[in-house]
Amino acid sequence: KNVRDEQRCPDQILLGSRVDNNCIFIIMSIYLESYLEMHLDSKYLFTDDRDDEAPAKLKNSFANRLRTVVWKKEEFNELGDELNDDENRGVGPHSGRKYPAEYATNFGCNYNEVEIRGRWKEQKGGRLVFHPIDIHQLYEDAKVAGTICIGGPVKYVVKDGITEITNEWLFEHVVPSIRRRFWNDSRLCIVMGVALLYICMGDNEDVFVPTELKDRVRAAYAQLGLEEAQPIKKVQLRIYRNNGVLVIDALNDDVGSSGVVVAGEMMSNETATTIVARLERLERIQLETQVQFTSLLSDLRTFCGSQFRLLNNNIRCHGGTIQGSQVRKRASNRELWLLREGEANEAPDLAEVRPAELSKNPRSLMGLWNEYEFGIDGRKAAKTWNAREINNGGKVKQKYWRRNQVWMVMARLVRGGRTAELAAIEIQKVYGFQMSVTKIIDSLIKDKQKYPGGIHPNLR
Numbered sequence: 001k002n003v004r005d006e007q008r009c010p011d012q013i014l015l016g017s018r019v020d021n022n023c024i025f026i027i028m029s030i031y032l033e034s035y036l037e038m039h040l041d042s043k044y045l046f047t048d049d050r051d052d053e054a055p056a057k058l059k060n061s062f063a064n065r066l067r068t069v070v071w072k073k074e075e076f077n078e079l080g081d082e083l084n085d086d087e088n089r090g091v092g093p094h095s096g097r098k099y100p101a102e103y104a105t106n107f108g109c110n111y112n113e114v115e116i117r118g119r120w121k122e123q124k125g126g127r128l129v130f131h132p133i134d135i136h137q138l139y140e141d142a143k144v145a146g147t148i149c150i151g152g153p154v155k156y157v158v159k160d161g162i163t164e165i166t167n168e169w170l171f172e173h174v175v176p177s178i179r180r181r182f183w184n185d186s187r188l189c190i191v192m193g194v195a196l197l198y199i200c201m202g203d204n205e206d207v208f209v210p211t212e213l214k215d216r217v218r219a220a221y222a223q224l225g226l227e228e229a230q231p232i233k234k235v236q237l238r239i240y241r242n243n244g245v246l247v248i249d250a251l252n253d254d255v256g257s258s259g260v261v262v263a264g265e266m267m268s269n270e271t272a273t274t275i276v277a278r279l280e281r282l283e284r285i286q287l288e289t290q291v292q293f294t295s296l297l298s299d300l301r302t303f304c305g306s307q308f309r310l311l312n313n314n315i316r317c318h319g320g321t322i323q324g325s326q327v328r329k330r331a332s333n334r335e336l337w338l339l340r341e342g343e344a345n346e347a348p349d350l351a352e353v354r355p356a357e358l359s360k361n362p363r364s365l366m367g368l369w370n371e372y373e374f375g376i377d378g379r380k381a382a383k384t385w386n387a388r389e390i391n392n393g394g395k396v397k398q399k400y401w402r403r404n405q406v407w408m409v410m411a412r413l414v415r416g417g418r419t420a421e422l423a424a425i426e427i428q429k430v431y432g433f434q435m436s437v438t439k440i441i442d443s444l445i446k447d448k449q450k451y452p453g454g455i456h457p458n459l460r
Helices: 024-038 054-071 074-083 095-106 111-118 138-147 167-173 176-181 186-203 211-222 269-317 364-375 395-417 420-431 437-450
Strands: 153-156 232-242 245-254 259-262 266-268
Touching: 024 186, 054 074, 074 395, 095 111, 095 138, 111 138, 111 211, 111 364, 138 167, 138 232, 153 186, 167 176, 167 211, 176 186, 186 211, 186 232, 186 259, 211 232, 269 364, 364 395, 364 420, 395 420, 395 437, 420 437
Parallel strands: none
Antiparallel strands: 153 232, 232 245, 259 266
């Protein structure tokens, strides 16, 4: 089910979990330190066999043991029958994928975000999920990673005032085997070190830590002579996106046993997470409302301008000005003046001629889109221009080419199922809601040289 091309599997974002037995940092640090202590030069992570076929052998061995010890057991079959009332439920070898995927969707992640995190593809022979899009979708990856951290995402830090615990002390006394194997990756060793120290100094019976490992770490800590029983604390993390850029911030207060301390009062972790999610939603709604308001204002200006022109043309048609008696002969105004009863059959013989001109200074992306799709102020829609009209002078050609950068991106998004308003929002999410149309066009032109295919990954 997962992609088999290594290029489609970039590094993933890992986050600690508030619940110890759900925390990948705790489980990974225990396993790595214990395993590397016995097999420091091992070629593979789960076996000391150095043969190239070792992973396949390990997989087959595990499958055989799984069938013998689990699947063929009567207790397992009874459990499967009990939970298999619904065809979409039950237990099986894919439950390790089903549970986090279902958990993430239940807590607000959409299917696209789950697929990005899981690197899944469709049926055999089908296209890879999001194949045309840049594989480094950092925000979606971090969002799902934080969502499946039961209790919320956290990081481990040394408590304030404890200066005796340094990085070198962690490398020497807590994760010496991990440090020797990954000597060139200090960040990994620090993350593993603080997580392992936390679980070794705690008393959580739900997480198994080898006795030899726990005793060694506790003995090294006891030699420091500190009164603090637990030198490591968990700090709650907030994951959000600012102008298309992933941001992971640490909340100011520590994660307590039952929640987060805010303004001197204990707030449950679930409540704090809900408040943060709602604030992010309000911020997103505010930005979308701002874009919609700008679009509606542009549409209102266009509509009012066309109505005023129609009114003035009608006045001229009925002799409102000296030259008004001749204005009705102009083919460009044929759709604007009202035919008298005896002239109804003459109109089809006169072809409409709308000037092929671009507006001087579009104020919004929606105004630019209306110019492309429908035309503005009685002008010809830009999408219907022919080559002669486009190349009519260097300034016209250059202006058309620059605006066409926006038109092509919006047209692509509209063909993908979005409305024009949502397409404008997607562009502004990438380049900024306060950025002018001219600067957005400049950014699109720069991206043609920066990204493969000439398109920003979030606009494909």
